[in-house]
Amino acid sequence: MLNQLPILSSLQHLVHRFYMYMTVDNSIGRRAIQWKPEPHLQRNIDLYKTQHEQFAALLHQKNEQGLVQFWLDMALNNSPEKYNWEPENRIQKAWEHLSLYCEESCYRAASQVWKANQYKCWEEYIFFARCLVYNPLKFREILAKYDANVSPLYAYIIEVLRKTIKDEGAVAKFSKWRLLCKKSNKELKEALIRYGICEPEVSRFLFARTYFKQVYQFNKIQNPATRNGQRWLEPDSNDFQETAQYYNTEKLLAIAPHQVAVGKNVTGEQLQGWMETCITALRNYPQSIAPSISLEVMDGVSYTIESDEGFYLEIEDSPPEQKSLYQQTETVLQHELLALNEDQKEILYLYYGLGWNQKQIAAKFAVTQGAIARRLQTIERRLINAVYSLKQPPQWVTGYVKTWLNYNYETPDYSDLIHAALVTSVKQLNTQSQDLLRLCYGQKLDTNAISKQLHLPPDRVNELLLQTNCELEIALLKEIDIIIRKFLNFWLNKQYKDIKTHNLNSQFQHLVLA
Incomplete structure (x- = not known):
């Protein structure tokens, strides 16, 4: 239990109180409280500073109570009238600005309670206070009873928090556990x-x-x-x-x-x-x-395509080389579609564009459902081979697996489809192979140490490691095949639905002109 309360440093400017929060820093060997900005609230302050004359005037006058009242009016009464440039969620942001403004009050109230009763850690008392300030319902109840004519908001909040955390803390309602x-x-x-x-x-x-x-x-x-x-x-x-x-x-x-x-x-x-x-x-x-x-974080990605299977392909926010690869893939697949015979083109249009099932398509072509399934598989394999020709997985998989095991085995990047596929591939290996990888690449043990743990000769350990690497490469190629299949299913659905929409638009225009 700590017996020393860290000093809270003062903020340089008044406006900082509305977009900065406290955090405990342990990097210097002792605990210290620092202020950190919340970026989206800082941007909101900058917006009002440049667009709202009344808000800018309050900043210039260093009128703390005026700024508090500005956000209170917005949060509680949705006033003044909203301008077109203001964010749609301006009321929510107003509540967040007020919550951060109360951060210092949380510290002051917790300090008073802790100095009177050091049974609990000072951090725990600050947490009690924050539970109230960051709970929308409780915070609204507290502010609804506030009277600006009686005291400043920060003093009112300190007193409310001091009384509440003293009572609640005694029954461990906000226990850290x-x-x-x-x-x-x-x-x-x-x-x-x-x-x-x-x-x-x-x-x-x-x-x-x-x-x-x-x-x-x-x-x-x-x-x-x-x-x-x-x-x-x-x-x-x-x-x-x-x-x-x-x-x-x-x-x-x-x-x-x-x-x-x-x-x-x-x-x-x-x-x-x-x-x-x-x-x-x-x-x-x-x-x-x-x-x-x-x-x-989500807004940082401009455009994401998602299929029904949950397969993702980022386009607009991808690096130039990924965009180029996607464009190459698009070109190759379009070329392959044009090279199909008329029956194959019609089968794809009926299956992906109009949503017919294989039985319906079989009836149209007067063949069995199995024949249609085989034709679809033939087309799919042709398209997969076309995608394979761009990156040629069999040629680079061996080096990729080796690099991944040495540098990314413990911390795979799940946003990388190949990393995610490798994790899936590892889980498909037998228990002994997974144990070998865990000891060699997870715990960084040498051959002799692995030999002792698994009770195997060192030569056998090296032999099994080579065998496991080969198994992982084969498993990865299968996973890549599955990834490409999912992408093709998504791409073909989009391709033929676009064609269907284009055909419907053309028919509508023809009808209007007629």
């Missing part, structure tokens, strides 16, 4: 990334948290010996040891993420450290800002 158990995987993942945790640790922390919740729920929450007022008790070493045992057993199952499966076994002490890191990351993560971050 409750926080860890209640947050979703999505929220925890975003919090860890923002806190500076990277893969493969993020996946391992999330996987460990799953089993910690189960153990903690059974041993502490549902334990008949636990009194109602002590529901969120501190876990003990046995809880973490039991969780570690589950983690080490379950990480070998197919359901385990790749980053977990390739890692070492963990101890109870290590797992306890992971859970403490998760708690710290969640406390440093402003809850109301979480959705905005996700949306901003």
Whole structure:
């Protein structure tokens, strides 16, 4: 438990209070509170600074209460009248500006409570306060009772938070273990990334948290010996040891993420450290800002095509070489379509453009359904071979697999289709092959160390590693084939639906002209 409250540095400008939040920095060997900007709120402030005369005047006058009232009027009363240049979600942004303005009040209120009662860590009291400020319903209730004629907003918020966290903290309503158990995987993942945790640790922390919740729920929450007022008790070493045992057993199952499966076994002490890191990351993560971050990341991609199977192909935001490859693929496939005979073209149009099934098409051509299936397979194989001719996977797969194993095995990039295909391919290998890869490329053991663990001669280990690499290359080629099939299915659907739309438009224009 810490016995020293870090000093909160002052912000340089008044306007910073409306788009900056507190975070705890551990990089200098001691904990310090720093201010960090929330980019989308900073951009919103800049927008109003340049477009709204009243807002700009309040900034120039350094009128803090005026700025507070500006966002209060917008949040509570949707006033003044909206201009065309203002964002559609201006009310939501107004609430977020007010929440960040209250960050310093959270610190002041927590400081007062902590100095009077240091039973809990000062961070925990700050977290109590943030739970109120970043909860939309509770924050609205607090602000609805605010009277600007009685006191400034920051003083009012400090007093409300001080009273509330003193009472709520006493019954552990906002226990750090409750926080860890209640947050979703999505929220925890975003919090860890923002806190500076990277893969493969993020996946391992999330996987460990799953089993910690189960153990903690059974041993502490549902334990008949636990009194109602002590529901969120501190876990003990046995809880973490039991969780570690589950983690080490379950990480070998197919359901385990790749980053977990390739890692070492963990101890109870290590797992306890992971859970403490998760708690710290969640406390440093402003809850109301979480959705905005996700949306901003999504807005960074200009255009994404998604098929029904969930296959993605990014176009507009891709690097020049990827755009060039897509254009080459488009050209090659168009050439292949033109080279088909008339029956093949009609079958594709009926199947992908009009949505006929194979039985309907077979009836039209007076053949069996199996014959139509074989014709479609022949066309598909021809198109796949055309795509293969561009990059020639059999020629580069061997080198790619070798590089991936050495540099990306523990931390594959799932946005890269080949990386994702390799992860899938690894899971298709037998248990011994997966063990070899985990020991060699995950734990970086040499041949002799692997030999001792698997009780095999060193020569046999090297032989099996070569064999496993070959198996992985074959599995990857099969996965690439599946990827291309999915892409072709998407591309053909789009191609022939465009043709269908064009034909319907032409018929409509002909009808109008007639």
